[in-house]
Amino acid sequence: MPRTTEGSPEPDWTDPDCPVARTLDLVGDRWSLLVVRDAMDGARSFTEFQRRTGIARNILTDRLRKLTAHGLLAQRTAPSGRRQEYVLTNAGRALFPVILTLRQWGERHAFAPGEPHSTLVDRHGTPVPELAPTGTDGTLLDADTTHVRKTR
Amino acid sequence: MPRTTEGSPEPDWTDPDCPVARTLDLVGDRWSLLVVRDAMDGARSFTEFQRRTGIARNILTDRLRKLTAHGLLAQRTAPSGRRQEYVLTNAGRALFPVILTLRQWGERHAFAPGEPHSTLVDRHGTPVPELAPTGTDGTLLDADTTHVRKTR
DNA sequence: CATGATGGTTTCAATCCGCAACTCATCGGG
DNA sequence: CCCGATGAGTTGCGGATTGAAACCATCATG
Numbered sequence: 331m332p333r334t335t336e337g338s339p340e341p342d343w344t345d346p347d348c349p350v351a352r353t354l355d356l357v358g359d360r361w362s363l364l365v366v367r368d369a370m371d372g373a374r375s376f377t378e379f380q381r382r383t384g385i386a387r388n389i390l391t392d393r394l395r396k397l398t399a400h401g402l403l404a405q406r407t408a409p410s411g412r413r414q415e416y417v418l419t420n421a422g423r424a425l426f427p428v429i430l431t432l433r434q435w436g437e438r439h440a441f442a443p444g445e446p447h448s449t450l451v452d453r454h455g456t457p458v459p460e461l462a463p464t465g466t467d468g469t470l471l472d473a474d475t476t477h478v479r480k481t482r
Numbered sequence: 483m484p485r486t487t488e489g490s491p492e493p494d495w496t497d498p499d500c501p502v503a504r505t506l507d508l509v510g511d512r513w514s515l516l517v518v519r520d521a522m523d524g525a526r527s528f529t530e531f532q533r534r535t536g537i538a539r540n541i542l543t544d545r546l547r548k549l550t551a552h553g554l555l556a557q558r559t560a561p562s563g564r565r566q567e568y569v570l571t572n573a574g575r576a577l578f579p580v581i582l583t584l585r586q587w588g589e590r591h592a593f594a595p596g597e598p599h600s601t602l603v604d605r606h607g608t609p610v611p612e613l614a615p616t617g618t619d620g621t622l623l624d625a626d627t628t629h630v631r632k633t634r
Numbered sequence: 635c636a637t638g639a640t641g642g643t644t645t646c647a648a649t650c651c652g653c654a655a656c657t658c659a660t661c662g663g664g
Numbered sequence: 665c666c667c668g669a670t671g672a673g674t675t676g677c678g679g680a681t682t683g684a685a686a687c688c689a690t691c692a693t694g
Contacts (some may be wrong), residue, residue, distance in 0.1 A: 344512075344536070347600050349588030350519050350581055356592060358512055360496075360651090367502050370625035376672050384496070386652045391673060401591075413660095414672070418625065421591045426625045427583040429502055430615055435580055436501030439553075439573045440508060446633040448499050452617045453627055461615055463582055465604045473522035473570065473578045475605055481598040512682090528641050538683045543642060566641070 347481050356400050357425070361385050361393050363432070366402065366418070366425050374415040397422070427461065434460055499633050508552050509577070513537050513545050518554065518574060519581050526560075526567040549574070579613065586612055 345351035357363050361383065368382045380390055394416055397403040402422035407414060433450060441447050450458045463471040497503035509515050513535065520534045532542055546568055549555040554574035560567045585602060593599050602610045615623040 345516075347598075348519075349585045349592060349599050351516060351588075352592035353584045353588035354512065354515060358510070358515065360506065360510055363506060363510065364497075364503060367500075371630050377670085380672095387673070388653095388675085389651060423625050424587055424591060426623075427613055427615055428580070428587055431579040431583050432505045433501045435576055436503075436505035439576060440501060440504035446499075447501050448633045449631045450628050451631045452621075452623060455631070456618055458615065458623060458628060459618055461579055461613060463579055463610065463613055466608055466611055469604075471578075471604060471610060473575050476602050476610060478523050479601045479603045479607070481600045529639075532641095538685090539642070540644085540684090541682065544682095 348478075353428075357397075357402070359393075361389060362397060363425070363429065365390075365393055365397060366422060367429050369403065369416065369418050369422065370426065370429065374417060376414065376416075379416070430458065431461055500630075505580075509549075509554070511545075513541060514549060515577070515581065515584070517542075517545055517549060518570070518577050521555065521568065521570045521574065522578065522581065526569060528566065528568075531568070582610065583613055 343352050343355050357366065364383050364385075365379055368379055373379050373382055376390065376394070379385070379394070380387060383390070385393070394403065394405075398405050398416070401419055402425070403416045404419050405414060405416055430450065437447055437449075452458060465471050465475075469475075495504050495507050509518065516535050516537075517531055520531055525531050525534055528542065528546070531537070531546070532539060535542070537545070546555065546557075550557050550568070553571055554577070555568045556571050557566060557568055559565065582602065589599060589601075604610060617623050617627075621627075
């Protein structure tokens with residue numbers, strides 16, 4: 331994680347031109363994305379995050395702070411009286427496709443065939459279909475049919 | 483990263499039921515996904531990965547080994563005589579949507595408006611469109627319209 | 635044979651992480 | 665008012681992970 335010099339929002343990226351690298355600078359550690367995952371599934375309080383992830387409390391403190399500092403979470407005092415809560419901002423909610431693709435890759439490649447795992451379902455309880463990248467012309471895209479154009 | 487007890491392929495996950503957590507156990511560190519990113523963009527040799535990522539050599543050694551051990555990369559001696567090369571397996575290539583969504587999030591949320599960044603384009607040089615999760619009925623899905631169903 | 639590239643290994647210092655213990659502040663009873 | 669239970673952290677510490685730089689072995693070339 332690049333050091334935040336305090337004062338400037340985000341100083342030194344590992345690879346300033348690459349959006350992938352920048353994103354990983356913000357959430358590319360062991361825990362941040364699991365916190366976001368749980369936030370998407372309804373966790374709001376410190377202890378709830380702690381219970382769900384099993385992360386050490388000091389690390390959780392740090393992650394919540396960083397996610398808040400980076401604008402993925404917002405901290406507010408709960409409407410019902412006297413308690414803190416952390417809720418996703420728009421930027422945080424926008425990580426949904428990232429979490430989803432991580433989930434879908436995991437379902438396919440990190441479980442033995444037939445091994446049970448949790449599933450993401452929509453309102454009707456229907457499993458969410460596989461997300462497939464397509465071009466403007468509707469063709470499927472993958473690593474072989476695309477490439478990075480360096481910033482000019 | 484959970485310790486590999488040597489002998490069994492993948493012993494202790496941080497959260498065995500959750501595909502997101504399992505995926506992050508495999509590639510959820512600062513560097514693995516950048517290595518995969520560069521592999522997708524044509525890198526094959528140790529030095530090429532080192533040059534592109536700027537990662538420390540010992541860590542690169544470790545990551546290449548782990549990615550290979552987990553079946554995301556395959557190591558072979560290059561066709562042209564005496565050189566190693568690392569190429570993506572099918573499982574590795576399947577991370578394409580993950581890298582893509584990370585990229586798209588970064589483009590939108592980790593750059594100042596108007597700030598230049600590299601772009602992913604298809605064969606024709608057309609920028610790859612935003613990936614949007616939809617349900618079977620074609621409706622847009624996000625964190626609010628979906629939830630995780632625990633494994634039964 | 636000297637030089638350079640490739641693919642590492644070793645060493646050592648700096649970080650990071652997990653655990654356990656401690657601190658506050660607040661609430662709900664009794 | 666006092667007691668204990670939560671909630672939300674903070675602090676200290678030992679062990680694991682990382683990063684920078686140096687070292688090493690093999691091959692190819694001039």
